[in-house]
Amino acid sequence: MRRHPSQQQLQAWLESGEPTRVGKHIDTCERCMALLEELSDLGDSLVAELTDALAAPTDVEFRTARQVESRLRNEAAFTAFLDLFTVGWSATKTILDIEEDSDE
Amino acid sequence: MPSSEPFPGRALGGDGRAPNDPAADPEMLRHAIDRHAAYIYRLALSIVHDRSLADDVVQETMIRAWRWAPIEPDGDIPRAWLARVARNAAIGILRRRREELYGSDAIPEKESSLSPARTVEGRAALDQLRGALGALDEADRALIVLREIEGLTYEEIAETMELPLSTVKTRLFRARQQLKRALEAWR
Numbered sequence: 001m002r003r004h005p006s007q008q009q010l011q012a013w014l015e016s017g018e019p020t021r022v023g024k025h026i027d028t029c030e031r032c033m034a035l036l037e038e039l040s041d042l043g044d045s046l047v048a049e050l051t052d053a054l055a056a057p058t059d060v061e062f063r064t065a066r067q068v069e070s071r072l073r074n075e076a077a078f079t080a081f082l083d084l085f086t087v088g089w090s091a092t093k094t095i096l097d098i099e100e101d102s103d104e
Numbered sequence: 105m106p107s108s109e110p111f112p113g114r115a116l117g118g119d120g121r122a123p124n125d126p127a128a129d130p131e132m133l134r135h136a137i138d139r140h141a142a143y144i145y146r147l148a149l150s151i152v153h154d155r156s157l158a159d160d161v162v163q164e165t166m167i168r169a170w171r172w173a174p175i176e177p178d179g180d181i182p183r184a185w186l187a188r189v190a191r192n193a194a195i196g197i198l199r200r201r202r203e204e205l206y207g208s209d210a211i212p213e214k215e216s217s218l219s220p221a222r223t224v225e226g227r228a229a230l231d232q233l234r235g236a237l238g239a240l241d242e243a244d245r246a247l248i249v250l251r252e253i254e255g256l257t258y259e260e261i262a263e264t265m266e267l268p269l270s271t272v273k274t275r276l277f278r279a280r281q282q283l284k285r286a287l288e289a290w291r
Contacts, residue, residue, distance in 0.1 A: 014281040027270045037273070040280040046287070047252050053233045054249065056145035057155075064141045064162050065134065071163065 004029065010036055133170045136181055141166065143183070143254055144190045150249040151194040151242050153234075157201065164193040184260040191246055191264065198242075236286035244279035251276055 005013070005022045010032060013022040026032045042050070057063070141162050148161035168189050173181040237245055243265065250256045250264060261276070262269045 014278055015285070017278060023274065026274055033270075033273055036277045040277040040284075042252060042280050042284065046284070049229060049233050050237075050248070051146075051253050053230045053237070054146040054149050054253065056142035056149075060145050060159075060162065061138050061141045063159065064166060065137050067159070067163050068133070068137065068166050071167065 004032055007035065007039070011039060014040055132175075132179070133166065135179075136169055136173075137166055140169075140181065140183070140186055144186060146253055147187055147190050147246060147249050148194050150237065150245040151191065152198055153238060157194075157197055160197055161190055161194045164197070165190040168193070183254070183256060184263040187246075187250060187254075187256070187260075187264040188266070195242070233287065236283055236289075239286040240279055240282055244275065244282070247272065247276045247279050248283060252280075 005025060009019075009022055010026075012018070013026070014036060017023065026036065144162045144165050145158050148158040148165075149155065152158055152161060165186060169181050169186060173189075174185060176182055237248075240248070246265065247261065250261050251258075256264065258269055258272050258276075261267075262272045265272060267275070
């Protein structure tokens with residue numbers, strides 16, 4: 001598509017994604033891309049509503065910190081348990097003189 | 105913060121971080137949560153449509169960030185990196201939820217378009233908007249949130265979504281149009 005699509009064609013493409021030749025033109029045309037950006041603009045009031053609709057709870061930072069802390073402490077405790085087990089096994093091997101390589 | 109004690113460092117530094125890596129610093133986690141939790145929550149909520157699941161996404165993202173995030177010269181985490189991790193975490197959580205509910209054979213390829221009549225009760229404006237958002241697929245919702253609410257640049261969104269720049273723009277513009285149409289249908 002050599003010529004720029006009309007505003008109606010761009011509007012139709014926004015609605016339906018058709019015709020594909022308009023889509024191909026847009027991919028390489030900054031002017032039409034800018035016009036599409038303008039045509040599809042949500043406007044300040046809709047963006048404000050959108051922000052309200054997806055608002056995070058006011059205590060999201062506090063709750064996240066508490067939950068992450070708890071989760072990491074559980075992981076740390078589990079790791080410490082594994083360390084104790086490993087140390088215990090090493091000590092047992094030393095005391096009983098267990099050799100892992102029994103080929104000799 | 106819920107506790108004045110430091111976060112347990114062992115669980116952080118042991119995951120491939122060098123001991124002197126600034127991201128392994130517990131203070132970095134506190135800072136990241138204070139600065140980014142609400143941002144991640146909004147993005148997560150737009151994808152998972154469930155406040156409890158959105159909480160899970162925020163936690164998961166923050167823990168991953170603490171362990172693996174690249175750090176910018178000013179000590180912060182790149183927002184595009186966080187958004188990509190959050191989006192992946194949200195998709196993973198949704199997938200696991202679907203598997204629990206329907207079994208692994210019944211996982212849809214993408215979020216199905218929700219019927220406004222079933223998803224929204226009452227006519228409150230925010231519910232209408234949530235219903236209209238629900239009519240978009242997960243990727244389109246994320247595009248709208250990242251651009252319209254969080255103000256990421258198109259380049260940052262392309263990095264987050266792992267899409268070509270022109271695709272980000274054309275898809276975002278069509279998503280905005282769909283959102284406006286869906287909202288008109290509601291109101």
